[in-house]
Amino acid sequence: MALSRCFNIEDVRRVAARRLPKGLFNFVDRATEDDLARDRNRQAFRDLTFLPRTLVDVAARSTETELFGKRHAMPLAVAPAGPAGLFWYRGELELAKAAARANVPFTLSTYSTTTMADIAATGATVWQQLYFWKDRALTYGIVDRARELGFGVLVVTVDTAVLGQREYLQRDRLMPPWGPTLASCAEMLLHPQWLAGVALRYLATGGLPRVVNMPQPGQDLTAEEIASRTSLCQSVTWDDIARLRERWPHKLLLKGIMREEEAERAFALGCDGVVVSNHGGRNLDSAASTLDALPRIVAAAGGKGSVLLDSGIRRGSDIAKALALGAHAVLAGRAPLYGVAAGGEAGAYHVLSLLQSELDRTMALTGCRSVAELTRDLIAEGRTETDHGA
Numbered sequence: 001m002a003l004s005r006c007f008n009i010e011d012v013r014r015v016a017a018r019r020l021p022k023g024l025f026n027f028v029d030r031a032t033e034d035d036l037a038r039d040r041n042r043q044a045f046r047d048l049t050f051l052p053r054t055l056v057d058v059a060a061r062s063t064e065t066e067l068f069g070k071r072h073a074m075p076l077a078v079a080p081a082g083p084a085g086l087f088w089y090r091g092e093l094e095l096a097k098a099a100a101r102a103n104v105p106f107t108l109s110t111y112s113t114t115t116m117a118d119i120a121a122t123g124a125t126v127w128q129q130l131y132f133w134k135d136r137a138l139t140y141g142i143v144d145r146a147r148e149l150g151f152g153v154l155v156v157t158v159d160t161a162v163l164g165q166r167e168y169l170q171r172d173r174l175m176p177p178w179g180p181t182l183a184s185c186a187e188m189l190l191h192p193q194w195l196a197g198v199a200l201r202y203l204a205t206g207g208l209p210r211v212v213n214m215p216q217p218g219q220d221l222t223a224e225e226i227a228s229r230t231s232l233c234q235s236v237t238w239d240d241i242a243r244l245r246e247r248w249p250h251k252l253l254l255k256g257i258m259r260e261e262e263a264e265r266a267f268a269l270g271c272d273g274v275v276v277s278n279h280g281g282r283n284l285d286s287a288a289s290t291l292d293a294l295p296r297i298v299a300a301a302g303g304k305g306s307v308l309l310d311s312g313i314r315r316g317s318d319i320a321k322a323l324a325l326g327a328h329a330v331l332a333g334r335a336p337l338y339g340v341a342a343g344g345e346a347g348a349y350h351v352l353s354l355l356q357s358e359l360d361r362t363m364a365l366t367g368c369r370s371v372a373e374l375t376r377d378l379i380a381e382g383r384t385e386t387d388h389g390a
């Protein structure tokens, strides 16, 4: 199916499923254990409904919004996702180019396979995501490089003390002990577009992508030492965030906040925003949906900083619902990844355009001329006696 025949994110997802070997498609599409949190995120969006405003002149309307001092086409940023380069040749670069073209921020993962400088050269507004590794010097190296390159936002992911239990990756040996299985080799052969356009192209141009923020094995460090130093740190606390606040002079967001008192603490420490996120359901399978967690966090934030949300964005109306419940913006993870897997930059751009036009249509149909008019009284379930709509 050509991109022009993809009328929604689900269509793009289906193209991605056809192009990628099954193990890789599972890597982007699935979550953890029984995928309950992933599905719960979606169900929460499905269950929320609008009471639309009518007889409003919506002829002139705009999805534009300001995020951390910059004007963007819509209240959405591309979420960090390390392995985009496995889905398309230099996939992260393609995603960043699409974000630049669509005028939305692009969040670069700690596990990026593309250098920060190459991503900056796309002209995208780049936000840098940070995981704390056991080795603080290596971790701070990422922060300092982001600062040198003039990135304006650091997004610290705080919900991943350990990785989620992803049994499908174990089965496919897409996590240690890595290695091809008979089934995964057969899958590669059954997906010649991916094999030739991604895997063989890497092999012909210098080898498979590697995580650029990690040092290379050599005289100083063995591969085992590098793996140990760059493993996720399980003892990150608020003290680390306070130290980071001193080191990083620009906007600081905590991603993975689901509790209101933690949002309060983040703002008290000088953070500029929190991302209400359960990592797309990829970590704790019994996590609440982010949409359910959002209203209390918005109330606790009390305007002291920005509240963003991710996990489950597949429609423009999802963005509208998150904003109506008080979020300033959303992040989208899988949707742009489906796009890049389906068609590189063009695929990712198509996804961002679909989301924007769906948001625009939702605004028109709910009587909103600007994203600021997406307010709580539009939500049927949240409406109270005192809501009378603007």
Ligand SMILES: Cc1cc2nc3c(=O)[nH]c(=O)nc-3n(C[C@H](O)[C@H](O)[C@H](O)COP(=O)(O)O)c2cc1C
Pocket (backbone or CB within 6 Å): 027, 028, 029, 079, 080, 081, 082, 083, 109, 110, 111, 129, 157, 255, 277, 278, 279, 280, 281, 282, 310, 311, 312, 313, 331, 332, 333, 334, 335, 337
């Ligand atoms: C393949 C994949 C890789 C991801 N890698 C990272 C990462 O490196 N850092 C991070 O903070 N979140 C990562 N995430 C989580 C996303 O940033 C985001 O929280 C999540 O995808 C949002 O849910 P959605 O996919 O339903 O939009 C990843 C998600 C996916 C699907």
